[in-house]
Every structure is written in structure tokens, then in C-alpha cells.
Amino acid sequence: MMRAVKCLGTGGVEVMKISQIPIPTPGPNEVLIKVHATALNRADLLQRRGLYPPPPGYTDILGLECSGEISGGHEKWPLGTRVMGFLRGGGYAEYVTVHKDQVLPIPSKLSYTQAAGLCEVFLTAYKCLFYLGKGKEQEKVLVHAGASGVGLALIQLAKWKNLQVFTTCGSSDKEKACKDLGADFVWNYKSGSFLPAIKNFGGADLIMDSVGASYVSDNISCLNKNSRWIIYGFLSGSKVKDIDFAKIFAKLSTLHFTSFRARSDEFRNDVISKFIADGVLEEFENGRMKSIIYKELGIEDVQSGHLIMEKNENIGKIVLRII
Amino acid sequence: MMRAVKCLGTGGVEVMKISQIPIPTPGPNEVLIKVHATALNRADLLQRRGLYPPPPGYTDILGLECSGEISGGHEKWPLGTRVMGFLRGGGYAEYVTVHKDQVLPIPSKLSYTQAAGLCEVFLTAYKCLFYLGKGKEQEKVLVHAGASGVGLALIQLAKWKNLQVFTTCGSSDKEKACKDLGADFVWNYKSGSFLPAIKNFGGADLIMDSVGASYVSDNISCLNKNSRWIIYGFLSGSKVKDIDFAKIFAKLSTLHFTSFRARSDEFRNDVISKFIADGVLEEFENGRMKSIIYKELGIEDVQSGHLIMEKNENIGKIVLRII
Known part of the structure; x- marks a missing residue:
């Protein structure tokens, strides 16, 4: 079992509760990530309110991105690799599964906190x-x-x-x-x-x-x-x-x-491979590109995180540390 | 001098009159076409009413397409070649100039009348x-x-x-x-x-x-x-x-x-070259594709042609024979 933020119903921030749920099992083309941090997106606020349901077949746990380390799944990614996961959901949890081609290596200069807020934006x-x-x-x-x-x-x-x-x-x-x-x-x-x-x-x-x-x-x-x-x-x-x-x-x-979440794997993989081929990640190594983090909170502060975003106060990303 | 349909002001079909105007001179990248036939487009009706002015630098004579023979201009097209001109205007006339790459060969099975109504549609x-x-x-x-x-x-x-x-x-x-x-x-x-x-x-x-x-x-x-x-x-x-x-x-x-007339030469040339490379013209040779002509009129009947189109009576193209 693992800790995850569950929405008990739909509505305000009070519906989000830390719960124990089973660790997900990766499918044949998936990896399992041990999540270090996740980040908030406006889509999470909509989903919490019941206005943006997850695509069919995907978890209803919030969280469209995470940073962490590979802890199982596909041989493409060796165990322990520092990665960012570009998710259709499930980031607000200790473990998440994701398609092996929707995983990116973390640029070496970035912390897990910085990396958690990079992918989606x-x-x-x-x-x-x-x-x-x-x-x-x-x-x-x-x-x-x-x-x-x-x-x-x-x-x-x-x-x-x-x-x-x-x-x-x-x-x-x-x-x-x-x-x-x-x-x-x-x-x-x-x-x-x-x-x-x-x-x-x-x-x-x-x-x-x-x-x-x-x-x-x-x-x-x-x-x-x-x-x-x-x-x-x-x-x-x-x-x-x-x-x-x-x-x-x-x-x-x-x-x-355009949105990303409801897109096919083919579309998402294609954008990711062009993003990588174009050399964007190198620009984080040399410091030209920055992952802008507004606030880092513990997972237990998920409700305050949502309130900050709801009030439009943040400049850049709100990150939730899982460990 | 040559015969052309001029709009004397804007309004109903009565503003269109056959007039004598100078034969245009082709620019460095242009050819001169001796027009055999032209065809009506809905844009012509709008232009006649003053609702669709020609792009800056182009003739105000109506006519977005024609069939005819090369009668001067660029070496890309030998004199006498049977061609279709994809025009930004000027088709309702005995001669018209057009960019050398906006000219297409007439499929050998097509008459000038059939060819006149092919390009634009x-x-x-x-x-x-x-x-x-x-x-x-x-x-x-x-x-x-x-x-x-x-x-x-x-x-x-x-x-x-x-x-x-x-x-x-x-x-x-x-x-x-x-x-x-x-x-x-x-x-x-x-x-x-x-x-x-x-x-x-x-x-x-x-x-x-x-x-x-x-x-x-x-x-x-x-x-x-x-x-x-x-x-x-x-x-x-x-x-x-x-x-x-x-x-x-x-x-x-x-x-x-999307429209075509206000597009750059680069855009128009690119569509034409893909259209040709894709083999569409061959389909007119083998009869799989048809240029559908509703009516063939003499240039002097231009007003009735416009009236037919205005009433939405036509199925396919209305062609005006110049010669």
C-alpha cells in the first residue's frame, strides 16, 4: 500500500484526503516511478471540482507530472534513474505508473523539486x-x-x-x-x-x-x-x-x-521526442532555461497549495514533496 | 488593346461591360496567356459588389482562372503550350499575365472549356x-x-x-x-x-x-x-x-x-507543386476525375452567367468562352 491524495467526492479543497491505496502495477510498456515530488496544475483544480474527469482507463488520483526514481517496469529505464514523469494522473502519490516514452531524464543540475514542475508546463x-x-x-x-x-x-x-x-x-x-x-x-x-x-x-x-x-x-x-x-x-x-x-x-x-491529457500516446510521445531532439533539456543544464518554482509544500499541505493557485497568487509552480 | 469585362463601379450585373483595355505585359517571373476561356467563381460576384477587392498590385479585372495558350513571357513555358492559369484576377479578358509557377499544363483529354473550370475548384x-x-x-x-x-x-x-x-x-x-x-x-x-x-x-x-x-x-x-x-x-x-x-x-x-487569392506566391506555388506531384492531373487523363461544367457562355453573356450563379442554379462550373 502507499499514501496518495484521494478526492472523496468533488468540490472544494476539503474533499482531498491523504489515504492508503494499492501501489499500481506497471503494464507492459510502462515504468513504475517512486515519486519524490509532484506539482500542481490548473487541471487538478478542475478535476477536483468534477469538471475535468480523467480519460477512460486512467487513475482518478490527481497529478499530471512528477519527479522521482525508476523503481520497476521497462528495461528502457534502469532502476534508480532520476526521471520526470509526464502523467495523465496519479502524481499525488508515492508511486505512479507511466508509459515508458512519457518519461524524461532529469537534467543533472536540477533538484527533484525543480524537476517536478518542469514537464507539464x-x-x-x-x-x-x-x-x-x-x-x-x-x-x-x-x-x-x-x-x-x-x-x-x-x-x-x-x-x-x-x-x-x-x-x-x-x-x-x-x-x-x-x-x-x-x-x-x-x-x-x-x-x-x-x-x-x-x-x-x-x-x-x-x-x-x-x-x-x-x-x-x-x-x-x-x-x-x-x-x-x-x-x-x-x-x-x-x-x-x-x-x-x-x-x-x-x-x-x-x-x-489543444490539451494534452486526452491525446493519444502517439501524439504525446511525438511531442516529447521532438522536445528532446530539439535540445530543450540541455538548456536546463547550461542554466539558460529555468524551472520556476513558487512554493514547495509537503504533500500534507495539498489543500493550501490548491488555495494559492485558486487565488492566482503563484508565479510559477507549486510543488508538493512526497518524500 | 484587347477586350475585357470591366466593372464600371460596383453593384449588380449591369456594372459589367465589355471594354477595350491595354494588353498586360508580363513581369520577369510571369507568362502571358492568350485566354480561350475563363470560369466564374463566387468571389467574382463578391468583387463585383465591392466586397472582395483584389489584393494590392493586382488587376481589378474579374476572373480567377483561365485556359489558353502561352503567348509570351518566361522560358519555362514554350509558346503555344496549352495551359491553365491560376489567377489572382484578370481572367475575363483576351490576355492575362500570371506567375510562371501558377500555370498548369492542360491534361490532353480536356477541352479548353473543361480546363477553364478546373484550377480554382x-x-x-x-x-x-x-x-x-x-x-x-x-x-x-x-x-x-x-x-x-x-x-x-x-x-x-x-x-x-x-x-x-x-x-x-x-x-x-x-x-x-x-x-x-x-x-x-x-x-x-x-x-x-x-x-x-x-x-x-x-x-x-x-x-x-x-x-x-x-x-x-x-x-x-x-x-x-x-x-x-x-x-x-x-x-x-x-x-x-x-x-x-x-x-x-x-x-x-x-x-x-483559408482563401487563396490573398496568399503569398510561396504558398500558392507550394500547393500547386504538391497537387501536381500527387498526380491529380493524371486522373483527368484516365477519366477518373472530371471537370464538371454546367454551362458554357460567350463572354458577351457574362451578366447571365453571374445571374445563374447568384440564384444558385448551377451544378458545377459556368464557363465564359473568350474565343
Whole structure:
């Protein structure tokens, strides 16, 4: 048996309780990871509330990523290897199983805490910006929620490939975090619409959008020709009133609606192998790329972790240490 | 000087008059085509009304395609070669210039009339279905306006690559035309929403959409996971009142808003070269693919041609003979 955070029903943070459950058994293409740390994602909050059920066949334990050491399973990964697991669930536990190709080696300079918060945000950012978005040097990218976990990864990946980055965020601390990572222009949305500023910046060849409804109209207005608009979240809701498709048509834009969890192994493996082949992990070795950790908590503090994220206080990742 | 149809102002068919204008001079990468025939496209109707101006730097003479013979310009095409020109304008005239790589040889079995109506619809269909949509064998494609020029080309291209085709159209003659070309299921929209029938068909992996607003809600409801929705026209308008992005997100769909005219030469050339390399033109030689001509008119009957298309009477292309 092992310790894991179970949701006893759906609702507020109080439904999450530490419980004893069986250690999972890896399938033929899987490894077993002894988890050292996991990290929070907004999807966890939705799942806790019953709004984002796990895909059929996967555990209902929360946790989309972890760091730890290989403790069994497939020969691809020797016992004891320090790894990051890119999960469809199960990270909030002492052990988790995961497809052998959805495991990445931890860059040697990173602690288990830093590694726990790397996978989900950097793979999501890489997928949105390059794998789907085909972002190219000198293109202008609008990153909404720049100080979120994915936002901070997007800024770093975009600057790494010499794109020009315009971000939005909602506090001066967050502005500073975005600028420190190299964002070319940061707009605090509490000062009003980002639209005049992004137009002045030269519009957007790419939009990385986790905000949804409230920005749709301004997003459409700033799209450049042949632009790609990647929609991966709905912080402000998803219901849009009065949208004129002709305005998007005039820009010849492509809209990608994308998540990771419900994707096939084939898709997930392909993004991971391109991410590795492109050399992103080396950039953590040389210090150019950073896994930004806001707070490290013990697994018993999982409820406070969720509350921090719910209040949008964090800049970067909230990590839960399992051991 | 040469004869050409000029729009004297914008408005109804009466603004189009046959006039004398100078023969255009080909630029360094262009050829001059002596036009035998041109064909009507819905874009011509919009342009005549002032709703679809030509891209900057291009002629304001209508006509997005033609057949004819090379009469000067670039060495890539010997004088007298029977060709089709894929134009950004200028087809309603005795001569037209076009980029040397936006010229295709006429399959030997086709007359100038058949060839005049081939380019725009088959290149558009190829671009939507394969170049952008990445349609694959056994996938299910929903083709709206199946009996339109592009619709009939989409049906043929989709069946050629063994996709399953569901089309919508609005008369029994059109139903027959779609079935004759191999559509697996044809829905007459005058009998009500296509939604129950397409769900029964297994949903849509691809939607080829020239209809716009009125079908948006039903389109979203029938999207399969990882589907691609290609929006290339707005026969019913473009303004959508309510749309829930979360429903598209749940399907992980990609939306491509696409036209051809405003695209770069690079994009147009790339689609054409893939279209040729894929062997589509050979299928016209062996009779598997057909250029469907609804009516052949003299250039002096251009006004009646536009009226037929405006009333949605045609099944396939309306061709204007220049000589």
C-alpha cells in the first residue's frame, strides 16, 4: 500500500484526503516511478471540482507530472534513474505508473523539486509554440497569463528561438517575473485592454491563449496575416457572444484547440521526442532555461497549495514533496 | 488593346461591360496567356459588389482562372503550350499575365472549356482536404454545398483517396450529381438539419465549410476528436451569435480559415507543386476525375452567367468562352 491524495467526492479543497491505496502495477510498456515530488496544475483544480474527469482507463488520483526514481517496469529505464514523469494522473502519490516514452531524464543540475514542475508546463509550451504553432524567429507572440507556469515556460522558449514576446499579466510582481525571463513587452491587464499596446508592438503572429472568452474580440483584432491562435485554457470562461468569422478569415488564421491529457500516446510521445531532439533539456543544464518554482509544500499541505493557485497568487509552480 | 469585362463601379450585373483595355505585359517571373476561356467563381460576384477587392498590385479585372495558350513571357513555358492559369484576377479578358509557377499544363483529354473550370475548384479542394486538412484514408469528411464547383471537386478528391464522404445540398438534381461522383451519403438541407444524419454516419473528422454562420452550431456538434474544420466561405453569413469554445476544445479540433487569392506566391506555388506531384492531373487523363461544367457562355453573356450563379442554379462550373 502507499499514501496518495484521494478526492472523496468533488468540490472544494476539503474533499482531498491523504489515504492508503494499492501501489499500481506497471503494464507492459510502462515504468513504475517512486515519486519524490509532484506539482500542481490548473487541471487538478478542475478535476477536483468534477469538471475535468480523467480519460477512460486512467487513475482518478490527481497529478499530471512528477519527479522521482525508476523503481520497476521497462528495461528502457534502469532502476534508480532520476526521471520526470509526464502523467495523465496519479502524481499525488508515492508511486505512479507511466508509459515508458512519457518519461524524461532529469537534467543533472536540477533538484527533484525543480524537476517536478518542469514537464507539464514546458511540454505544453513547446507543443503550443512550436509543434502546433510553428513559431519562427522574429515572429511576434502574444502570451496571455505570462506569469502562469505555462506562460513563464512560453516566454523562455520563445526568447530561446528569438521570437518577440508580448505578455499580459495582472500584478507588478508578475510583470517583473515576465521581464526577468526576457519578455519584450509586458502589459498589466488591470490598466485596460492590451489591444492598443499589441497593435503598437506589431500585432500577433501567434497567440498563446489560456484565457478564453473575455479576450476573444481583442485577440481577433490583433491577429496578423497567416497567424496561429492556440487555445489551451479558459480562465475567463469559454462562451463567446457575437463573433465574426469573416474577421478571422481576413487574416487567414488557424485556430488550434489543444490539451494534452486526452491525446493519444502517439501524439504525446511525438511531442516529447521532438522536445528532446530539439535540445530543450540541455538548456536546463547550461542554466539558460529555468524551472520556476513558487512554493514547495509537503504533500500534507495539498489543500493550501490548491488555495494559492485558486487565488492566482503563484508565479510559477507549486510543488508538493512526497518524500 | 484587347477586350475585357470591366466593372464600371460596383453593384449588380449591369456594372459589367465589355471594354477595350491595354494588353498586360508580363513581369520577369510571369507568362502571358492568350485566354480561350475563363470560369466564374463566387468571389467574382463578391468583387463585383465591392466586397472582395483584389489584393494590392493586382488587376481589378474579374476572373480567377483561365485556359489558353502561352503567348509570351518566361522560358519555362514554350509558346503555344496549352495551359491553365491560376489567377489572382484578370481572367475575363483576351490576355492575362500570371506567375510562371501558377500555370498548369492542360491534361490532353480536356477541352479548353473543361480546363477553364478546373484550377480554382480543384486547387481549393486539394488545399482544404489534403494540404491543410491532412485528410487520410477512411476518415469521414462533411462537404457542405456538395454540388458547388469546389464541392464536386472535394467529393472526387476525397473518394480518390478513399475517404468517406457526407455532403449537403439543396435540390434533388444536386443530390444526384453528388451521388454520381461517389458521395457516400447526401443530405438535402431542405429536409432539416443534417446533424442526426451525420451523427449516424459517424461524425466528421473533417468539415469543408463554405456556408458559415447558419451551420456553426451543428458543425461543432458533429466534430470528431482531432478533427479539422476548414472554413473557406460564408454563403450564409459570417456572424455567429453564440459559440462555446469549450465544445471545440473537447474535440481537440483545428480550424483553418483559408482563401487563396490573398496568399503569398510561396504558398500558392507550394500547393500547386504538391497537387501536381500527387498526380491529380493524371486522373483527368484516365477519366477518373472530371471537370464538371454546367454551362458554357460567350463572354458577351457574362451578366447571365453571374445571374445563374447568384440564384444558385448551377451544378458545377459556368464557363465564359473568350474565343
